[in-house]
Amino acid sequence: MSDKLRMFTGNANRKLAESVCDYLDIPLGKAEVGRFKDNEIVVRIKENIRGADIFVFQPTFPPAENLLELLIMLDAVMRASASRVVAVIPYFGYARQDRKDQPRVAISAKLVANLIATAGATRVVSMDLHSHQIQGFFDVQFDHLFAAPILIDYFFKKDIGNLVVLAPDVGSVKMARAYAKRLDAGLAITDKRRPRPDVAEAVNVIGEVKDKNVVIIDDMISTGSSMVQASHAAKERGAKDVYAACTHPVFCGDAMKNLELAGLKEVIVTDTIPHDPDKLNSNIRVLTVAPLLGEAVRRIHEERSLSSLFV
Numbered sequence: 525m526s527d528k529l530r531m532f533t534g535n536a537n538r539k540l541a542e543s544v545c546d547y548l549d550i551p552l553g554k555a556e557v558g559r560f561k562d563n564e565i566v567v568r569i570k571e572n573i574r575g576a577d578i579f580v581f582q583p584t585f586p587p588a589e590n591l592l593e594l595l596i597m598l599d600a601v602m603r604a605s606a607s608r609v610v611a612v613i614p615y616f617g618y619a620r621q622d623r624k625d626q627p628r629v630a631i632s633a634k635l636v637a638n639l640i641a642t643a644g645a646t647r648v649v650s651m652d653l654h655s656h657q658i659q660g661f662f663d664v665q666f667d668h669l670f671a672a673p674i675l676i677d678y679f680f681k682k683d684i685g686n687l688v689v690l691a692p693d694v695g696s697v698k699m700a701r702a703y704a705k706r707l708d709a710g711l712a713i714t715d716k717r718r719p720r721p722d723v724a725e726a727v728n729v730i731g732e733v734k735d736k737n738v739v740i741i742d743d744m745i746s747t748g749s750s751m752v753q754a755s756h757a758a759k760e761r762g763a764k765d766v767y768a769a770c771t772h773p774v775f776c777g778d779a780m781k782n783l784e785l786a787g788l789k790e791v792i793v794t795d796t797i798p799h800d801p802d803k804l805n806s807n808i809r810v811l812t813v814a815p816l817l818g819e820a821v822r823r824i825h826e827e828r829s830l831s832s833l834f835v
Contacts, residue, residue, distance in 0.1 A: 547818030602644030
C-alpha cells in the first residue's frame with residue numbers, strides 16, 4: 525500500500541477505524557482529537573500529510589459532537605495540504621429529514637451535506653443511507669456502499685430453510701426485494717402506520733408468512749418499535765422463527781427492551797455504530813463491515829472501480 529495513503533479517525537468509532545487499517549495493513553494516522561478546558565473540540569494532525577491521499581473516518585450518530593469532530597478534522601487535513609480528502613462516514617446521521625414533508629421544517633440531510641463539502645471533503649463514502657436520494661445532495665463525488673453482501677453471506681451460512689424476507693414498512697420494500705432475490709426467498713410487506721414520530725403501528729402483512737421463517741430487513745433499528753410490530757404481525761399470521769437484520773444499530777430509548785419483547789430468534793447488525801457488548805441483548809449478533817470499507821478505501825486510493833462492491 526502506498527505511503528501516500530493515510531487514515532485518521534475521530535472518537536466516534538475508533539475500533540472500526542482500526543479494523544479498517546488492519547485490513548489495509550497501514551497504521552492509523554496520528555492525530556489529536558481532544559477538548560479544550562471549556563470542552564471545545566481541538567484537532568491537530570501530528571504527522572506530515574502534504575500531497576497525501578487522506579481518508580477521515582467518522583460516523584455521525586448522536587451526540588452532535590461526532591459531526592463537529594468530522595467537520596473540524598476535514599478542515600485540519602485540508603489546511604495541511606492533503607492532495608485529496610475523503611470523508612468515510614459509515615453511518616450518515618441527520619438523514620431522516622431529507623425533504624419538507626410538513627410546513628416549517630429543516631432539510632437537515634442537505635445542510636449536513638453542504639457542511640461536509642464546505643469543510644474540505646472532495647469525496648464521501650457512506651453505507652446504506654436512510655434515503656438513497658441523499659447522494660444527490662452532495663456536490664462532490666459520493667460512493668454509496670451496502671452491507672447486503674455481509675448480511676446475506678451470514679444468512680447463507682445459517683442455511684435457514686423456507687425463508688421469507690419481510691419489509692417492516694413500504695419504504696423498505698426495495699431493500700427487502702433485493703435481499704429476497706439474492707437469498708432466493710419470498711417477499712412480504714408490513715403495512716405500517718405512524719401515529720407520531722418514532723411510534724409505529726403495524727396494520728397488516730401483505731404476502732404469505734404462514735409456516736415460514738421470516739427475516740425482517742431494514743437499514744436501521746432506532747427504538748425497535750418497527751421490529752416489534754413487524755415481528756408480532758408475522759407471528760400472528762403463523763410465521764415460525766423470526767429474525768431481524770439491519771446495517772445501523774442506532775438502539776435508542778427502549779430499544780433493548782422492545783427487541784426483547786419482539787420475540788426475535790436473532791438480531792443481526794453491523795458495527796457502523798459501536799455499542800458496549802455487555803449492554804446488548806444476548807440474541808444480538810454484530811458483524812463487521814471493516815473489510816468492505818477497507819476494500820472501498822483501497823480501490824479509491826488506487827483509482828480502481830468500486831462497482832463490484834455494490835452487488
